[in-house]
Amino acid sequence: METLNHSEITALLLALGLLLATARLLGELSRRFNLPAVLGEILAGVLWGPTVLGALAPAWRAFLFPSHGGGALAFDGLTTLAIVLFLLVAGMEVDLSTVWRQGKVALWVALTGMLVPFSLGFAVVWWAPGLTGYQPGVNHLAYALFMATVLSISALPIIAKILMDLNIYRSDLGVTVIAAAIFNDLLGWLVFAVVLGLLGVGDGMHLGHTLWLTFAFTAAMLTIIPWVIHRILPWIQAHTSWPGGVLGFALSFCLIAAAFTEWIGIHAIFGSFLAGVALGHSTHLRERTRTTIDQFVSFIFAPLFFASIGLKVNFVEHFDLLLTLTILGIALTGKVTGSALGGRFGGLPWRESLGIGFGMSAQGTMGIILGVLALQFGLINQQVFVSLVVMALVTSLVSGPMLQWILRLKKPRCFTDYLQLQSFVNHLEATERWQVIHELSLVTAPLAGIDTAIVTAAVRAREKMMPTGIGNGLAVPHARLPGLTAPLVAIGLSAPGIDFDAPDNSPAHVICLILTPLNDDGAQLEILADIATTFKVREIRDKVMNVEGFTEFLALVRSGQPRR
């Protein structure tokens, strides 16, 4: 059997390690600036690819990311697998029933949100092909259909993430956007299948065959197969080791479905996406199984795939400003107005409709994946590819902030956002309530720029009105202070415990002092709720007394909070 040689293995492992580390690092940095992680992940590829490393140290780049030979093929196999698994996870997030539940509005948004940008894109590419990077020799119809699809497809995982971050995932508006995006995605992939068929990717399979097999497969994956899976899963869980049985079943089902759609001439990811939809539909797929797949794929495979995008082309050399602006303009205009119109037709007021428009406009992941395939099949050139990646990134970046601005939303605030190293007291010296308040005020007042005596007095006054021990070893003395511009939180830990007159009579081991501005009504309640939620987790309560220092405290608290 032909195998990789010693130096190819060395290069492959090193390349994967470095790419993963850089992608995760820059992904985290992106999040820090409230940008989607995918931006940093692609940037990691740009750094290691022809754009930067290729320009600075071409020999290193050729060693780490060879463009030919066993190393290149193995790397390609891995990134193909990565994107197949990523689409599995994206599919698992789809909840088909929401499409129907939100009814009329969702259908309107889905239809006009797809049709308007699709028609706009198709029209521009058809009548002004030069403007959109069309090259003679390429199938014009396929090109126009492809560009129209890219300009009208949404990025379900990104949209879901944005809505969750804004805390409106379960709201009526959120469900409408998600339902419309699902419909959008399914339709977009079907059109893309037609495009691939037109290009004859199916190795001689007749387009007619490709089409009816695609429809039959899609129909089966949305109806009978979820039904069968729902009946098989309990049997697997009952008769195999847990969670190995379900994990193995889910992944091999996904791989075989992917192989099938690849075989019929549309891409493998279409199969794994629908496999994900079929699997995710069953309530018997337990949360822990989902989480295991989701975490491994989202944090290992997805970063590797998106970083590999940055490796593909030179983003500086092939950047064409006019082309990029044209594509971006069509994408944003078409998607936002189309979806907003759908909202209006569905009977929503203008503000909500516009919010839905921007919610639907994120074209991140899906647009990029389509771009990679199109580049691979020679449908588009490198200039268009770079423009599509930039368009996908910009629309994803714009969506969240615009939604927030239009709907006047506020991000939920976490108490750790207002906690600093200086206001964390690992071992409180005071042993009784009023002294503890003073000790914590002492470290917080300088940060607030307010006299310690004023802080202490305000918190004590509030404490006297009603004690702030809330049980479970937690106390939350607090006060609103005039002159304060932003909330401040201090944490003190006490091993012996301090009596804060809690309803369960237990002494408080964790004391959180909360200071908020006088005029900020929501801040205090939000921070209080966040603290209570955090320490409701038993593991955190049990372990908090063992932390050594501020960093370990943060690490513990973060591990109990949902991803952000």
Add this chain to the structure above:
Amino acid sequence: METLNHSEITALLLALGLLLATARLLGELSRRFNLPAVLGEILAGVLWGPTVLGALAPAWRAFLFPSHGGGALAFDGLTTLAIVLFLLVAGMEVDLSTVWRQGKVALWVALTGMLVPFSLGFAVVWWAPGLTGYQPGVNHLAYALFMATVLSISALPIIAKILMDLNIYRSDLGVTVIAAAIFNDLLGWLVFAVVLGLLGVGDGMHLGHTLWLTFAFTAAMLTIIPWVIHRILPWIQAHTSWPGGVLGFALSFCLIAAAFTEWIGIHAIFGSFLAGVALGHSTHLRERTRTTIDQFVSFIFAPLFFASIGLKVNFVEHFDLLLTLTILGIALTGKVTGSALGGRFGGLPWRESLGIGFGMSAQGTMGIILGVLALQFGLINQQVFVSLVVMALVTSLVSGPMLQWILRLKKPRCFTDYLQLQSFVNHLEATERWQVIHELSLVTAPLAGIDTAIVTAAVRAREKMMPTGIGNGLAVPHARLPGLTAPLVAIGLSAPGIDFDAPDNSPAHVICLILTPLNDDGAQLEILADIATTFKVREIRDKVMNVEGFTEFLALVRSGQPRR
């Protein structure tokens, strides 16, 4: 960039899907017969490889598992990654401190358990090379050192699994075996590094360089690097999204370490094993992060790798009985007597010493991995490879049962082992205690071959002595019956609940009837304890009333139990 073509991608995905499905299925079947899963996983490869599919449908085999070209290289890259990740998990299971805690005995067992089989193996290969498959033209010293290493290395993951299954992982004997096996593994890998150096795998790197780099790397990975990691992890958890930051860090660290050891001329898996040891050492690596890596690797990557072993050679054509028996004989004799002697020198009685001997004798995974590498480097031929795989499997199969027999251990019994479809009542009709006992006796008595009236009377008599409601909505009426040969369990669910006079006054929703043989003292207590433990999990208690039928009940209960 060179990429896989359409038909290569189709074949690769289909091959991975089929291989994974078969490997998991046969792995589960193996467990069902109390055999290690690795046996079934290798068998899956034998089915899809030259041995079976190659003989029945050579064209299909050539399509699915091509021996040349892009598909073969991509598959090789994937299995290389799989084994690197599997060794990461194996390394993470190592707890260095146990080596020192068990002190004298462990050291004796580690030393003689390594030296005796190593010397025996080396001597036989050196003085009777023909007996052990040595072929002229191969470096004789390297061959002798390699065979000696294979014959003296343990399989830490398998041993740990066997000890856990027997419930003696945390016992003194268990810790001794584990500590000795760790020492054994580290030493074995070092010797193997020397062998690879002798073969000049390092692409011209001088053996001296390979050796001192190996020692320096090992020393660093066991001392300073775990120290650094222990300090870095809390920072990562505090400042990155959870668990993505830690997952990304662990995997990229592992990949870079693997690339390093591959580069210095020993195999990549040595680096990832030590990376696992260094990572696993830190108590800051949270259980959930471990679990995510462990589950994905153990249930996806490991089965794929072990199945790929079966693909490599024709196990029927290259099976040499004499060679296999010779190798098996040396392996078992050397390892068991060597380790048992160590136990005696350490002051243990003969019975325990022999138990330790068989505990150490499982050579499964590690022996096979070494065999794959040796085959790849042309050190051994296919006959020897097949013999090594068979030896590794047989020693792993023998170890558990022998340990159990020598130490007179019993496997802990689960109540689900004695529960049948017929004795599961989804909706109890009876509404009061004595009638419920009758209703459950009615379905159980036929299975026991005992008259219903006798069963009902016995259980009611016991119930009258002392009520069996044990709180949390659970009741466990039970009786010992003369004439019964094996325990029997019946489960009845009651939505309205039945008063079983529980200490917490709550009505019982889950009623477990337990019948045990008169002379089997332990059975009743063990089953009772298992039921109580199972329903202590709140998720199971909350969901049990929603199950529809026996299979869903089993699925629910299994998902709350540890892997088996």
